[in-house]
Amino acid sequence: MASTCCGGTTTVGRRAKQSNCCGEDSKNEKSSSCCGQDVETDVSAIAHDPAVFEHPYVIGNIATPVGDIPQVATKLSFADTLGSWKCRWSIGRMNYMVDPGLYAVGQPDETSPVLVTANYKMTFDRLREQLDGLNLWILVLDTDGVNVWCAAGKGTFGTDELVRRVSAVRLSDVVSHRTLILPQLGAVGVAAHEVTKQTKFRVVYGPVRAKDVPAFLVNGMQTTEEMRTVRFTFRDRAVLTPMELVGAMTPILITFGILFILNAVGFGHYGWVDLYGILGAIFVGAVLTPMLLPWVPGRAFSLKGAILGLVWAVGFLLLNGFPDPAFGWLKAVAYFLLLPALSSFLTMNFTGSSTYTSLSGVDREMRFAVPAQLSTAVVSILLLLVSDAILTFGGKLV
Amino acid sequence: MKYLKNVVTLQYDSTKCTGCGRCLEVCPHRVFQPEGKKVKIADRDACMECGACARNCAFDAIEVTEGVGCAAAVIIGFFTGTEPTCG
Incomplete structure (x- = not known):
């Protein structure tokens, strides 16, 4: 206790x-x-659960008028790195969190700045690893283990939770100043003027990225335009693609299960070629197009996915003997339609991971893209079934 | 990177603007730029409708239909009959 x-x-x-x-x-x-x-x-409202002091990233405690505050490490351990990696692959991602409340970095006192963040463990780690050598407080809000931006969108990183947490940890007894530093992307959920009205704490929006926090503090709590701008670099996109693949895994397995059953009952005629054709389209839609995003023509994600999907479909047909395709013309046409539709759908889903798509825009592109993807998929599946039927009942493929 | 043209719901009323600059501070895509003692929408198509500017405008000078630009959310919303929301 x-x-x-x-x-x-x-x-x-x-x-x-x-x-x-x-x-x-x-x-x-x-x-x-x-x-x-x-x-x-x-x-229960003020202090951390005593178990918090047992966490490997807690390296000490700082005595304050409201009790001992856990002091956290600014170096990440192997376990922290492994934890982030697992999240990128969607392993335990929905339950990777730290206890909400107040934490100390270095040896903060009543004049030290207060940084506010979310209780997604990866967010917390990204922040603390940038704070080596600094003395400050971190106020962790309860966002159900969701990062700042997404939680702000949902409202869990919001005015109400911030006001509640400031009072729960008795922040005004810990620090003598009345300034909270919020990550800029938290502004989606927090109304600064409301927070000030309700807590007397002034809100300063800090940089978007944790790595700019030290420079921001040195700079007298001023952000530069660069610090305020969200980017979506090649690396940013690349780290998100494994999750896209994992997300596509269930439908992939179901599809291959169906093809396997069709084969087993003697109707399907699917093999290695079909497998890599489909997997290729999935890779193009979920990984390749997202990574090459700025260089693929078009603005709508569904269009970008369709374009590279089409490139893959043509390549796939050429690999299989086009203009005299080994699997017949029906299947050739089917894959010519199906593979771009698949890539298009998967890239369209990457809008959710991107940092610049608006709901109005997504809505607009889906009005066109979803009917196109669906009808193309239906036609191609019918063609595949017809091709199977012809083969099954002894016909000849044209 | 730019998304679709002329789709966003962002509205700015300069008569209510006091020029406090909060919107410049919270916008992740530099949509606003200072103009005289107030601001202007300088890059409308860059807006992703996150809603940070409107929420932090103490003078109600900005309006935007806030939402997540996420296709999966729109699909989930379509099937559950709710607002588009992430997982």
């Missing part, structure tokens, strides 16, 4: 009776409590 400023705490259930500052539990002298606080305070 986190102690009070003088270390003497008796706990009754989730509520603690704080002793006065001299460590003597004086029952009568309410006013002598060192911090001027009420004798009874809801510990």
Whole structure:
């Protein structure tokens, strides 16, 4: 249990009776409590669960008027790196979080800045690894383990949670200043003027990226235009593609399951060629087009995916003996339609990972793209079935 | 990288603007630029409708239909009959 400023705490259930500052539990002298606080305070609201001090990234504690605050490491361990990597592959991504509350970096005091962040562990790690040598506080909001930008969009990184958390950790007893530094992308969920109205804390929006935080602080809490602008670099896109592949995995397995069953009952005529044709289109739509995004013609993601999908479809046909395709003309036409549709759909889904698509825009492109993808897919599947039927019942492929 | 042209719902009312500059600070895509003592929409098509500017405008000078530009969310919303939302 986190102690009070003088270390003497008796706990009754989730509520603690704080002793006065001299460590003597004086029952009568309410006013002598060192911090001027009420004798009874809801510990669950203020202090961390004691288990928080057991986490490997907690390396010490900082005594404050509201109790011990866990001090976190600014060097990432192998476990932290592995954890991030697993998230990129969607392993345990939805449950990778830290406890909300106040944390210390270095040896902060009442004048140290307060950075606000989300409780997605990867977000927390990206932030603390940039803070080596600094003394400050990190206020972690409860965003259900979701990163700042997405959580702000959902409203969990929002005005209400911030106001609640500031009061729950008794921030105004920890620091003497009244300034909160928020990540700029948190502005989607937080109304700065509302926070000030409700907490008396002024909100300063810091840089988008954690790596700019030290420069921002040195710069007198001023962001440059560069620090405020969201990018979507090759590397940014590349790290997101494994998740796209994992997301496509279930439908892929179902499709191959169906093809396998069709083969098993003697109707299907699918093999290695079909497998790599489809996998190729999936790779093009979920990985290649996202990575090459700025260089693929078109603005709509579905169009970009369709274009590279078409390139793959042509390549696939050429690999299989076009203009005299080994699997017959029906299948050739089917794949010519199906592969671009598949890539188009998968790249369209990458809008959700991108940093610059608007809902109005996505809505607009989907009005055209989804009917096109669906009808193309239906026609190509019918063609495949006809081709199978001809082969099954002894006909000749044209 | 630019997304589709002429689709976004961003609206700016300069008569309500006090020139506090908060929108310049929160926009992730430099949509606004200072103009005199106020701002102007300098790059409308760069707007992704995140809503940060409107939410942080204490003077209601900005309006935008906020949403996530995510196809999967639109599909989920379509099937569940709710607003588009991420997972």
